[in-house]
Amino acid sequence: MSENYHLRCRECGRNWGNQPRSFCEECFSPLEVTYDYDSLNGPAIRWSIESRPRDLWRYAELLPLPDRFRPSFPVGFTPLLPALRLAARWGVPPGVGELFIKNDAVCFPSLSFKDRVVAVALLAARRFGFETVSCSSTGNLANALAAQAVRQGFQTCVFVPADLEAAKILNSAVYGARLVRIDGNYDQVNRLCSQVAEKLDWGIVNVNLRPYYAEGSKTVGFEIAEQLGWRLPDNVVVPMAGGSLITKIKKAFDELILLQMVEPRPVKFFGAQATGCSPISDAVKRNLERFEPQRPRTIARSLAIGNPADGPYALKTIRDSGGWAEDATDAEILAGIRTLAETEAVFAETAGGVTAAVAAKLFRQGRIRPEETTVLCVTGNGLKTTDALTQDLVIEAPLPPRFDEFEAYLDQTAAGIGGRN
Amino acid sequence: MNVTVEIPSAFRRFTAGASKVDCQAATLVELLSQLEGRFPGMARHLRDESGRVRQFLNIYVNEEDVRFLGGESYTFREGDRVMLVPSIAGG
Numbered sequence: 343m344s345e346n347y348h349l350r351c352r353e354c355g356r357n358w359g360n361q362p363r364s365f366c367e368e369c370f371s372p373l374e375v376t377y378d379y380d381s382l383n384g385p386a387i388r389w390s391i392e393s394r395p396r397d398l399w400r401y402a403e404l405l406p407l408p409d410r411f412r413p414s415f416p417v418g419f420t421p422l423l424p425a426l427r428l429a430a431r432w433g434v435p436p437g438v439g440e441l442f443i444k445n446d447a448v449c450f451p452s453l454s455f456k457d458r459v460v461a462v463a464l465l466a467a468r469r470f471g472f473e474t475v476s477c478s479s480t481g482n483l484a485n486a487l488a489a490q491a492v493r494q495g496f497q498t499c500v501f502v503p504a505d506l507e508a509a510k511i512l513n514s515a516v517y518g519a520r521l522v523r524i525d526g527n528y529d530q531v532n533r534l535c536s537q538v539a540e541k542l543d544w545g546i547v548n549v550n551l552r553p554y555y556a557e558g559s560k561t562v563g564f565e566i567a568e569q570l571g572w573r574l575p576d577n578v579v580v581p582m583a584g585g586s587l588i589t590k591i592k593k594a595f596d597e598l599i600l601l602q603m604v605e606p607r608p609v610k611f612f613g614a615q616a617t618g619c620s621p622i623s624d625a626v627k628r629n630l631e632r633f634e635p636q637r638p639r640t641i642a643r644s645l646a647i648g649n650p651a652d653g654p655y656a657l658k659t660i661r662d663s664g665g666w667a668e669d670a671t672d673a674e675i676l677a678g679i680r681t682l683a684e685t686e687a688v689f690a691e692t693a694g695g696v697t698a699a700v701a702a703k704l705f706r707q708g709r710i711r712p713e714e715t716t717v718l719c720v721t722g723n724g725l726k727t728t729d730a731l732t733q734d735l736v737i738e739a740p741l742p743p744r745f746d747e748f749e750a751y752l753d754q755t756a757a758g759i760g761g762r763n
Numbered sequence: 764m765n766v767t768v769e770i771p772s773a774f775r776r777f778t779a780g781a782s783k784v785d786c787q788a789a790t791l792v793e794l795l796s797q798l799e800g801r802f803p804g805m806a807r808h809l810r811d812e813s814g815r816v817r818q819f820l821n822i823y824v825n826e827e828d829v830r831f832l833g834g835e836s837y838t839f840r841e842g843d844r845v846m847l848v849p850s851i852a853g854g
Contacts, residue, residue, distance in 0.1 A: 372851045530826075533848055552851065654818055
C-alpha cells in the first residue's frame, strides 16, 4: 500500500510501519501515527475539505485511512455553538470576547466524541484483518464501538465496569454486541484488556489499535479551527480521562499550522477533571514531574480513570502551552450540567458538567480572560447520565387535570411565573 | 521471599520465551535488580536513565498497582504474584 503515514515511537523515534501495536518494543513508549507532511499541500487540502460532506471524513488527508477509502457513515462535524448567555453568566460583557461550546453531546451515531475514534479505529481493524473487535470502556466508547462495529459486521465484545450508569449499559447492549461487565474499576478492566490483547487475536481499539484510534480525536480540533473560519482559539478547555483528547486537539492545531491551513497562534490548553479522580490536574496544581495514580470516586464516571495512559503527554501539553488544569467536586459538576442546559440548551453528561465547572473557575482565577476566544469541549450526552441528576433536580408532585387546581398551584408558586390575566 | 513474576510478551525475548519467572526478593528494588541480573537485555526496559521504574510500565502485586502499596519501598510477602504490564492502553 502507498499510505503516507506510519507508526513512530514518541520517544525514540523508531519507525514501526503500519501494524496493530501500541507501544515500542525498544523503549516501551507509546506509538503515534505520523504523516509524510512534505507530500501534503495544505492550502489545496483546505480547499478540498470545504467541498466535502460535513462529517469527519472531510479531513481524510490527515487521518490514517486506507487507500481508496469511501466513507458511508456520517460521523462527527458537530455544532460549534456561540455561548453568549453562558458568557454573561460568567460575567463576560457582550461583545468583549468569544465563548463557544464544541457540542459532541450530539455526535452521530452514539452521542459522544468516542464515535470519532471508533470510526477511524474500525478501518484499521478491517485493514489488519481482525474479525473480532473490542475495547475497555467507561461507557461512551463501548456505546460507540457497539453501534458502529456491529453495523459493519464485526464480532464485537465490549468490557465495562459492572457498576456503570444504567443508560450506558443499555446503550451498548441494544446494538447486539457482547457486553462483559467486570467487577472492578476501569483501571482493572483496562488491565484485563491488555491481557486479552496478548492472548487473543482481537483488534482492541484502545489497546493494540490505539495509535490509529486516537487519531480520530484530532477531528475535534480540525472542526474547531474550520468552524472558527480557519482560525485557532486562544484557549480550549478539555475534559481529561485517559488524557488523549487534549493531546490530539493540540496535534490537530499543530498540523494545521505546519501545513499553513491556519495562521500560527499560541493556544492555551486547559484540562478538566473531577476532584474525585484528578491525577492529571493534581500533578499540574502541585507541579509534580509524574502524576500519581488515584482510586476514582466521582459521579463523572466517564472520566474515572485513575491511571491515565496519556497522563504524561496531557501534562506536557498543558504545561508547554501555558495553560492550567482544575477539578470540580460532584456538587460543582451538577451545577455545571444545569448551567450548560439553562444558558445554552446543551444537555451534557457529567463530564460536560466537569468542563463547565472548571471553565467557570478558570474565568474566576483570571487564567482565561474575557476578551479572548475560548472553546469548551462537551464530549457526551446528558441523557446517558440522568442518574446523577435525580438527587439534584426537584420534580414536583402531579396535579389533578382541573383548571382550579392549577390556579391554586399558580397562586402558591406565583413568583417568577408571568402571563396571568 | 519467593515471588512469581509474569512476563509480558514484549519481554519474553529476554527470558527465552518464559512467561513466568520465579525470583527471591524482599523489595521491588531487589526484584528489579535480580531480573536485570538474570536477563541483562531487560534492564533498560524496566528502569530509565535515572534508575526509576519506566513511566510507561505498570507493576502490579497480587493485582494491585504497586504505587498504591508504597511503590519501590513495598516489601514482598511469601508467594506474591507480580505482573509487569505496558501502560499504553485505554482511555
